[in-house]
Amino acid sequence: MTKILLSALSARRGGGLTYLRHIVGHFPAEAGHRLYILSAAPIEGLPARDNVEWLQAPAWTVRPITRFLFGYLYFRLFWPLRHDFDAVYFPGGSFDLALPPHTRRIVAFRNMVPFDVEASRRFHFGWTRLRVWLLRHIQSWAFRRADLVIFISEYARRVIDAAIPRRRGASVVIPHGTAPTTQQLEPTIAAQLPDRFVLYLSILDVYKAQVELVEAWGRLIARSPRAEKLVLAGPENPRYGVEVRAAITKLGLEREVIVLGNIPHDQISDLTRRATLNVFLSSCENCPNILLELMAIRTPLLVSAREPMPELGGPDLDYVEPYDVSGIAEALARLLDDSARRERIAEAAHQRSARYSWPKTAAATWEAIIRCGGGDI
Structure with a gap:
């Protein structure tokens, strides 16, 4: 059995929530695997699953700085009292500093802007451009130390291979899926x-x-x-x-x-x-x-x-x-x-x-995470 924590603290809207709904909705029910979702609010639209549990974080974790502080305190103080996870998956691209040494760290690379010099320079000087610069350094730190990096295109892997050639862990390419919507226009x-x-x-x-x-x-x-x-x-x-x-x-x-x-x-x-x-x-x-x-x-x-x-x-x-x-x-x-x-x-x-289909994406994602959590990657 593999116990996995999915940190959804940074997923608040748009593509991030769409991604989580699809991959969590296809979490494997067999073999006794368990998934715990750490977020400030339940993710709407998920089917009830016996092997999926929600761990509530405070509402103030929606802000990046307070989210970082909460993650640090959660993994340093609360983690040993509650769960001993085999792997922690951070779809947002970075992980918290206080993870136990034995826990496998898995991140996804989903935001290309910090690693695209031309795109970054198109932003005016100010908070947005500073934020992009900070994200590049934070994510670079995480990619170097992750046990597994999930890329969503071969191009993305080439970019990070060139920018960060020396990384601790393995990598895999798993593109997103697609699911056309059904509602008519207002x-x-x-x-x-x-x-x-x-x-x-x-x-x-x-x-x-x-x-x-x-x-x-x-x-x-x-x-x-x-x-x-x-x-x-x-x-x-x-x-x-x-x-x-x-x-x-x-x-x-x-x-x-x-x-x-x-x-x-x-x-x-x-x-x-x-x-x-x-x-x-x-x-x-x-x-x-x-x-x-x-x-x-x-x-x-x-x-x-x-x-x-x-x-x-x-x-x-x-x-x-x-x-x-x-x-x-x-x-x-x-x-x-x-x-x-x-x-x-x-x-x-x-x-x-x-x-490209979400069932394929989810199956490949959980297979890679479970293998990593079991020490096979």
């Missing part, structure tokens, strides 16, 4: 959509290239009017959101570009299916869930040429450099004017998406 959101549109669904942020896409859209419609509109959907980095809107105003595209705002996660498949073409132009990713979800719902795609997108999407998608405004405009024109090509890309993406 009527108030659907009412804002034109009949035909190109959609970019992602957070508006400095490494996502929405400004370049807006500029490319301006060049596209300057050549000839288009029936389609451009729709940007997702939450915002406030400062970058201002830059995106400034670009729209500067180019006089207020009637051509719609900034839709954040979309509830359970409605994104309905939104993306309505688009004539979906684009994903991020310059810095590890294993983007949204790309896998777009592939799974069989939609035409124009995708960033930066890794790991070609690794995940395969050879049959259309790729473009995310900061090449002219190249983006040409790629948009080519795809919007060729419905047969869009159909071929959609089918190729859909077939490729069969590689």
